[in-house]
Amino acid sequence: MLLAVVLTVIAVVSTLTIRAFLMSQLDQRVIDAGARAGPGVVVHLGAPPGEPPGLDFLRGPGVEPDAVGVRRFPDGTVSGAVLDGGTPPRLRELTREQTEAVLGIPADAEPHTLSVPGLGDYRLITVGHPDSGELVVTGVPMASVQEAIQQVLTVEVVVSAAGLVAAGLALVVVVKLALRPLRRVAGTAIRVSGQNLHEGEVEWLERVPAADTDPRTEVGQVGASLNRLLDHVTAALTARHATETRVRQFVADASHELRTPLASIRGYAELTRRGRAELPPDAAHAMRRVEAEATRMTSLVEDLLLLARLDAGRPLERTRVDLSPLVIDAVSDARAAGPGHHWRLTVPDEPLHVSADPARLQQVLVNLLANARTHTPPGTVVTTSLARLDGDAVELRVTDNGPGIAPEVLPNVFERFVRGDTSRSRSAGSTGLGLAIVAAVVAAHAGTVGVASAPGRTSFTVRLPAVNSQAGHSGSTPA
Ligand SMILES: Nc1ncnc2c1ncn2[C@@H]1O[C@H](COP(=O)(O)OP(=O)(O)OP(=O)(O)O)[C@@H](O)[C@H]1O
Ligand SMILES: [Mg+2]
Incomplete structure (x- = not known):
């Protein structure tokens, strides 16, 4: 754009300059012609037959072809002619209209521009005799100047266009070459940002190649800074992972160590309660509470230990498990524990095998x-x-028509220690680890778990990859 503006300005200025120069030359010629033809200059009235009188100055030396001349004699008669370019040169009489147009210019002895009807643009000068009232108008055509300007313009447009195209191409090439290092740096940044950094052990992070880290160039500075940033990120992620591992190990160790004393507390409490000696009622109550809390703490510790182990990525004991009997057993147990609820079960009549740890899957169901x-x-x-779903997956769904999960709990329901704080759940000894365990176990089995909840319908959906690919009949029979 800038170049186009500059080229346009140059073209306009140079054209105007050339035009002014050519016009001044033309004016000089008109003035000279006027001086030669002016009133008082000897006129040969004996014009050849058929030619207008008083205009033979047009045939004089230095008059160019197509020049016009008009003379108004003191008696008011007018004669006008244009010089024919042929050999020998002849004078052609002007029409009345042309003559009148030519006489219309101001008689101030200055060159004026006029478009003479049928002849084109002319530069004309009028010279008058103050006493006799005689007038002579002389004019030379502007065609030569116009042609020259036209040519200059054509050349300028062509050269400017070619220059613009060449400059554009050169610009593209130069910019592409100049930006190549920056593109390499950007490529590194893009690839690193695509890596998974938010959890787990840090993978090796790509660095900007040494060639693009020269601090003397701007791109090199960017590359070097990016590398430094990546060093910091790697160090921070490594530190984070080490801390996580330590915390996990600590939780796992603590849970493990707590299991034995908890079992002892439970055992002694039970022993005391059932012992021979009759306990006072408040002591018996206290023992029951000790036992109940110890049981609750044991399950909490078991949950923590399981989560710590899953977090540590311990490999599962995988076997080929048919899900149907597992589900039937779990629902039977639930029916026994909650006789006030209505339990419905739908399993397909073909076996549904998954590769899984049955004890962990049982825990999900429970x-x-x-x-x-x-x-x-x-x-x-x-x-x-x-x-069974299409695409070799098994879907387990537990749906109830209860009040639903509180909306403020729902988005984080699979996180640890997240629970709806109702009095019911507290009295039931809720810890908020149940769904966290479900999510961790399902993830360890390369499955997915989702929840949809509204008052009147809460549905948990677990999907696990199936092992056998026998497709076909998947009709369900109510059990
Ligand atoms: N079927 C459901 N209907 C209504 N609310 C539910 C349902 N399932 C889960 N919730 C809500 O989600 C919360 C989290 O469930 P989660 O199983 O993780 O913890 P919990 O049941 O409170 O405790 P825990 O299972 O460890 O004993 C619950 O406290 C409860 O508010
Ligand atoms: Mg629960």
Whole structure:
């Protein structure tokens, strides 16, 4: 754009300059012609037959072809002619209209521009005799000047266009070359930003190649800074991972160590309660409470230990498990624990195998069914269904028509220690780890778990990859 503006300005200025120069030359010629033809200059009235009188100065030396001349004699008669370019040169009489147009210019002995009808643009000068009233108008055509200007303009436009195209191409090439290092640096940044950095052990992070870290260039400074930043990020991530690992190890160790003393407390409390000696009623109550709290703490410790182990990425004991009997057993247990609820079960009549740790899957089922039991009032219908999905997946769904999960809890319901703080859940000894365990176990099995909840319908959906690919009949029979 800048170049185009500059080229345009140059073209306009140079054209105007050339035009002014050519016009001044033309004016000089007109003035000279006028001086030669002016009134008082000897006129040969004996014009050749058929030619207008008093204009033979047009045939004189230095008059160019197509020059016009008009003379008004003192008696008012007018004669006008244009010089024919042929050999020998001849004078052609002007029409009345042309003559009148030529006489219309101011008689001030200055050159004027006029478009003579039928002849084109002329530069004309009028010289008058103050006493006799005689007038002579002389004019030379502007065609030569116009042609010259036209040519200059054409050349300027062509050269400018070619220059613009060449400059544009050169610019593209130069910019591309100049930006190549920056593009390499950007490529590194893009690839690193695509890596998974928010959890787990840090993978090696790519660095900007040494060639693009020269601090003497701007791009090199960017590259070097990026590398420094990546060093810091790697160090921070490594530190984070080490801390996480330590905390996990600590939780796992602490949970493990707590199991034995908890079992002892439980055992002694039970022993005392059932002992021979009759306990006073408040002591018996205290022992029952000690036992109940110890039991609750044991399950909490077990949950923590399981989560710590899953976090540590311990490999699962994988076997080929048929989900149907597992689900049937879990629902039977839930029915026994919650006789006030209505339990429904749908399993397909073909086996549904997954590669899994059966004890962990059992825990998933127990946690989901326990939630459906403890977080809903009696009379709630809980439907458990198992089905094979297209694309080799198994879907387990636990749906209840209870009051639903509180909206403020729902988005984080799979996180640890997140629970709806109702009096019911507190009295049932809720810790908020149940769904966290579900999520961790399902993730360890390369599955997904989702929840949809509204008052009257809460549904947990677990999907696990199936092992056998026998497709086909997947009809369900109510059990
Ligand atoms: N089926 C459900 N209906 C209504 N609310 C539910 C349901 N399932 C879960 N919730 C809500 O989600 C919260 C988190 O559930 P989660 O199983 O993680 O913890 P918890 O049941 O409170 O404790 P825990 O299972 O460790 O004993 C619960 O406290 C409860 O408010
Ligand atoms: Mg629960």
